[in-house]
Amino acid sequence: MNNIISVSYYTFLEMVRNKVLYVLLFFALFIFVLGIAITQMTIGDNLDIISDIGLGTIEIFSTVLAIFLGINLVQKELTLKTLYPLLSKPLSRTEYVLGKFFGMIFLIVVEIIVMSLIFLVLLHVYGGPERLIAYLPAIYTIFLQTATIISVAVLCSTLTEPTVGGILTISFYLIGATSYNLVYAITHRTSENVAKVINTLRYILPDFSHFNIKDNLVYGRGLEGLHIGFASFYALFIVLIVLSLSVIFFNTKEIN
Amino acid sequence: MVKPIEFKNVSKTFRHPMKVWDRIEAVKDLSFSMENGEIAGFVGHNGAGKTTAIKMMMGFIWPTAGEIQVNGKDPGDPDVKKSIGFLPERPYFYSQLSGMELLSYFGKLTGIKGTVLRDRSEKLLRRVGLFDDRNRKLSGYSKGMLQRIGLAQALINDPQLVIMDEPMSGLDPIGRREVKEIIRSLKREGKSVVFSSHILADIENLSDRVLIIEKGLMKHFGTVPEIVPPDRIRYKIEFNAPDEMKDAAFSLFKGIRVVSNRFVIDCEDLDDFNVKLTSIVQKGYTVHDAGGVYPSLEEIVFSQSGEVAS
Ligand SMILES: Nc1ncnc2c1ncn2[C@@H]1O[C@H](COP(=O)(O)OP(=O)(O)O)[C@@H](O)[C@H]1O
Ligand SMILES: [Mg+2]
Numbered sequence: 001m002n003n004i005i006s007v008s009y010y011t012f013l014e015m016v017r018n019k020v021l022y023v024l025l026f027f028a029l030f031i032f033v034l035g036i037a038i039t040q041m042t043i044g045d046n047l048d049i050i051s052d053i054g055l056g057t058i059e060i061f062s063t064v065l066a067i068f069l070g071i072n073l074v075q076k077e078l079t080l081k082t083l084y085p086l087l088s089k090p091l092s093r094t095e096y097v098l099g100k101f102f103g104m105i106f107l108i109v110v111e112i113i114v115m116s117l118i119f120l121v122l123l124h125v126y127g128g129p130e131r132l133i134a135y136l137p138a139i140y141t142i143f144l145q146t147a148t149i150i151s152v153a154v155l156c157s158t159l160t161e162p163t164v165g166g167i168l169t170i171s172f173y174l175i176g177a178t179s180y181n182l183v184y185a186i187t188h189r190t191s192e193n194v195a196k197v198i199n200t201l202r203y204i205l206p207d208f209s210h211f212n213i214k215d216n217l218v219y220g221r222g223l224e225g226l227h228i229g230f231a232s233f234y235a236l237f238i239v240l241i242v243l244s245l246s247v248i249f250f251n252t253k254e255i256n
Numbered sequence: 257m258v259k260p261i262e263f264k265n266v267s268k269t270f271r272h273p274m275k276v277w278d279r280i281e282a283v284k285d286l287s288f289s290m291e292n293g294e295i296a297g298f299v300g301h302n303g304a305g306k307t308t309a310i311k312m313m314m315g316f317i318w319p320t321a322g323e324i325q326v327n328g329k330d331p332g333d334p335d336v337k338k339s340i341g342f343l344p345e346r347p348y349f350y351s352q353l354s355g356m357e358l359l360s361y362f363g364k365l366t367g368i369k370g371t372v373l374r375d376r377s378e379k380l381l382r383r384v385g386l387f388d389d390r391n392r393k394l395s396g397y398s399k400g401m402l403q404r405i406g407l408a409q410a411l412i413n414d415p416q417l418v419i420m421d422e423p424m425s426g427l428d429p430i431g432r433r434e435v436k437e438i439i440r441s442l443k444r445e446g447k448s449v450v451f452s453s454h455i456l457a458d459i460e461n462l463s464d465r466v467l468i469i470e471k472g473l474m475k476h477f478g479t480v481p482e483i484v485p486p487d488r489i490r491y492k493i494e495f496n497a498p499d500e501m502k503d504a505a506f507s508l509f510k511g512i513r514v515v516s517n518r519f520v521i522d523c524e525d526l527d528d529f530n531v532k533l534t535s536i537v538q539k540g541y542t543v544h545d546a547g548g549v550y551p552s553l554e555e556i557v558f559s560q561s562g563e564v565a566s
Contacts, residue, residue, distance in 0.1 A: 208420065
């Protein structure tokens, strides 16, 4: 346990000091500002639109960070060979993989908090800071979704090089983000049997619609408490399976 | 008592990175065991299989055949690492951490903390000459400094067995001497040390036993005098002559030469050495130095493999 904490802490430290992170953060801020500039030109409830942009930016930025830092998490250590001195300590490979995962989770939590604070400032400027409280469940589910992406990125990172890993992780994200609508669209256009097959397939594919409560909140459609609970279990389920696979693969990998 | 390292008929075959059907036999049927408290030097040209053997000792990769035990256990067992220190070939570390932070990190993984960890880190940083740079980020460290911090992290847990892959590479002559001194002091503290080098001269004065590896095969394993055949020992006499006897000294034996104001004569073998020495002493010359000179391992390995060391 102590080993996992040490690995995650120093993994976090190493990433948080990287300048790339700040370039990305700057970029996220830029999108925020751009969004606001656009709202000045449109009609409608400013606060709703700002909320939409704000939560959307938090989600996109978290996803981008999870993919780009995640796929390099283990691979970079293999190519730079920083892994050798680490694995020469009394640290099991399982502890290493888990430590890396939690280090990344740690980073995403901090990132989401920072972005939420910026979001809060924006809401304040437009006269509705109390809205952030109402949005907390949405921010939480963004975190859950990002955690599943991180686990997949870690798995890819233990298996293959960053380019392939990146493509695989992005595919996971795209499937997760579209599977619900895609399945819906297809099943309503095909024969009953095909629809059955596709409906079964739906349970295997990642489905991020379970994490999508942002629209309900922003446009005041309300939220069932059950939804959050289910989303938590769903994320935990994916993370557990994917991390177990990562651990199994990494334990049988030759560190060359 | 269990041996620090034991290899039993260990082989390692790699897939060729380009040609799928090709195999590379990096280590072939390697058997040896190390004694407690000794310094063992692995020597061989680049590509001989040293790093492969070391990676197997560390449990990073697994033998294709044979068995390896480190302190009587499987090298992959994290417990084994508690009493091991390891310096990889051309070490590289987290660039955003400082030297001090790196030692804290690795120290915690070995189970030390608090003031013990801080004191030991500082002591080691002094020992490898990085104390003044301890708060600098590792991204600003030179190759030689990385080698030094690598050495410090290898010793953070006060290991009983230290494994080092090419510890002297990337260092200037002063750095090499310092590393050699650290290796000697480890032995004085009763530790066992294995290290590799492609430069024989680095190994022969330092190692209790030398393992010569060539194309994955172990050529020799033993002390330097064991490896060097007796007939390869050269005997040499150095003497001086008063001014009036200088001309006579030149015609004393065939092949006599002058090196920095002294007469030097090489002898055929031990008998020839005794004959010449007696004669020189009887004629009243002053003998400065006389005895057997071991050829360096470099010369031995050269003459046996007929290859040029890289
Ligand atoms: N992962 C690998 N895949 C294929 N060949 C390898 C691999 N690692 C080492 N080799 C080959 O094994 C041989 C021994 O390499 P190595 O142990 O690094 O030698 P040394 O450390 O003595 O210079 C070399 O021919 C090298 O090319
Ligand atoms: Mg090598």
